[in-house]
Amino acid sequence: MRFLSLRGFSLFAALCMGAASLLHAADPVAGKSPATIVEGLYSAYLKPDEESSFPPLISEEFEKHLTGRLKEQVQAMNKAQEGNPDLSLGYDPLIDGQDFDVKEFKVTESEEQTTEAGKTREVTVTFTNFGEKRRYVFRFVQPKGTTEWLLEEVECRQGTEGRTYQLQSELETALKDTES
Secondary structure (H helix, E strand, O other), X not given: OEEOOOOOOOHHHHHOOOHHHHOOOOOOOOOOOHHHHHHHHHHHHHOOXXXXXXXXXXXXXXXXXXXXXXXXXXXXXXXXXXXOOOOOOOOEOXXXXXXXXXXXXXXXXXXXXXXXXXXXXXXXXXXXXXXXEEEEEEEEEEEOOOOOOEXXXXXXXXXXXXXXXXXXXXXXXXXXXXXX
């Protein structure tokens, strides 16, 4: 069981919890499948006794693998946190909680879909956290003419007490709160 303090917890760090295992290469996720990327994100939750995974690392190398609005929101949140280190979502969006004891972890990857803009693929993650079921869907895109998968959205479809949310909406709300 691992307890995680969220005081000053960076949103990007929350998003990239476990990315430490991916950061040893110059380009940690280039050419990797969406499922492999997601498994890397959750590695710290699955091996919490490995000190190298904590505290989570913030990495421009990983950030460049986000796409569109999600990337802009993560960058805006990181910038807002520079002026206010206590700013946070109040929970880790990859587990919908502050503390974790992740068990029964399973990753499934959808079939690749082709669109005019490129390819899409979803990765579904299920696990229990302190015995409570969690289900997340990570939506990836591969823009036409590239080989790199980019994370477009993280959707919690079964969180604490059945709670659901989309990470982009959560970020938008938190960023609006910083403006007030």
